[in-house]
Amino acid sequence: MVRLTRSIDFSASLHYRQGGLSDAENQQLFGAASRLHGHNYRLEVTLRGELDPATGMVFDLSELKAILEREVMERFDHRDLNADTPYFEKDPPTPENLAGVIRGLLLDALPGGMLDRVVLHQDADLSVEIVEDAA
Amino acid sequence: MIAVSRRYRFPAAHVLRSEAFSDEENTRVYGKCANLHGHDYGVEVTVEGRVDPVSGRIIDPARLDALVGRHVLDPLAHSDLSRHPLFAGCISTAENVARVIHEQLAGPIARGSSARLLRVRIQETRKNGFEYGDDR
Numbered sequence: 155m156v157r158l159t160r161s162i163d164f165s166a167s168l169h170y171r172q173g174g175l176s177d178a179e180n181q182q183l184f185g186a187a188s189r190l191h192g193h194n195y196r197l198e199v200t201l202r203g204e205l206d207p208a209t210g211m212v213f214d215l216s217e218l219k220a221i222l223e224r225e226v227m228e229r230f231d232h233r234d235l236n237a238d239t240p241y242f243e244k245d246p247p248t249p250e251n252l253a254g255v256i257r258g259l260l261l262d263a264l265p266g267g268m269l270d271r272v273v274l275h276q277d278a279d280l281s282v283e284i285v286e287d288a289a
Numbered sequence: 290m291i292a293v294s295r296r297y298r299f300p301a302a303h304v305l306r307s308e309a310f311s312d313e314e315n316t317r318v319y320g321k322c323a324n325l326h327g328h329d330y331g332v333e334v335t336v337e338g339r340v341d342p343v344s345g346r347i348i349d350p351a352r353l354d355a356l357v358g359r360h361v362l363d364p365l366a367h368s369d370l371s372r373h374p375l376f377a378g379c380i381s382t383a384e385n386v387a388r389v390i391h392e393q394l395a396g397p398i399a400r401g402s403s404a405r406l407l408r409v410r411i412q413e414t415r416k417n418g419f420e421y422g423d424d425r
Contacts, residue, residue, distance in 0.1 A: 170345070172343060172345075183343070183344065184344075245342075245345050246344075246345040247345075248340075248344070248345035248346050249293070250291060250293060250340045250345055250346055250347055251340065251345045253291070254291070254340070278296065279295060279296040279297075280293070280294065280295050280296070280350070281293070281294045282291065282292070282293050282294070282347075283290075283291070283292050283293075283294065283335075284290070284291045285290045285291075285292075287290075
């Protein structure tokens with residue numbers, strides 16, 4: 155088995171908010187993160203699979219690039235995670251939840267069993283990883 | 290499996306010398322690390338768990354910062370690891386630094402929480418990184 159990792163960078167604005175709570179309750183629960191702010195995210199996507207003996211590749215890199223562009227960059231880059239995407243109407247866009255949304259989008263877009271993990275870096279000091287179970 | 294990682298750093302001195310070795314043997318085994326020196330240790334703490342539906346988090350970052358401050362950064366920053374009580378009976382290699390920090394944090398992180406310390410990564414220099422704990 156071979157693993158292949160590609161990284162992309164995107165920037166977005168956001169604020170933490172639980173849909174069911176008042177502004178005051180959100181401020182109490184999330185503190186400074188309840189105010190509008192932004193991050194430069196780095197996403198590492200790792201695929202796993204067997205080498206295709208004809209091409210010497212696990213997965214076509216240009217196809218992976220196109221999937222990441224369509225599923226991640228167009229949805230999230232230079233957007234507001236709360237206002238411009240449908241994923242955070244109820245749940246706050248914590249890196250845990252954002253990584254979970256991206257994982258779901260990539261599971262749908264990639265051939266079954268190929269996604270190995272996503273690692274989402276919110277900044278230099280905080281990251282979230284979601285690792286798929288062994289096949 | 291979902292996990293969150295957070296990075297910290299602390300400056301500390303150490304020397305790699307074993308009482309069981311002569312001066313010559315220490316120099317042979319540990320090279321220039323047998324001289325007193327120091328590092329800005331980078332510490333990456335990875336915590337596994339379930340995402341709380343209300344907070345959207347595996348662990349409150351402020352709680353993790355407080356635990357790492359109390360159990361790791363406060364006791365170790367600006368100290369000589371070779372003489373530190375946490376390293377009594379072991380050599381302060383980065384492997385042992387990672388293990389000691391894992392032992393310091395595992396209990397406090399798990400207490401009253403569904404989160405679990407997965408691994409500790411020590412970046413001793415830009416070139417040398419060490420991990421302790423279970424990884425998948």
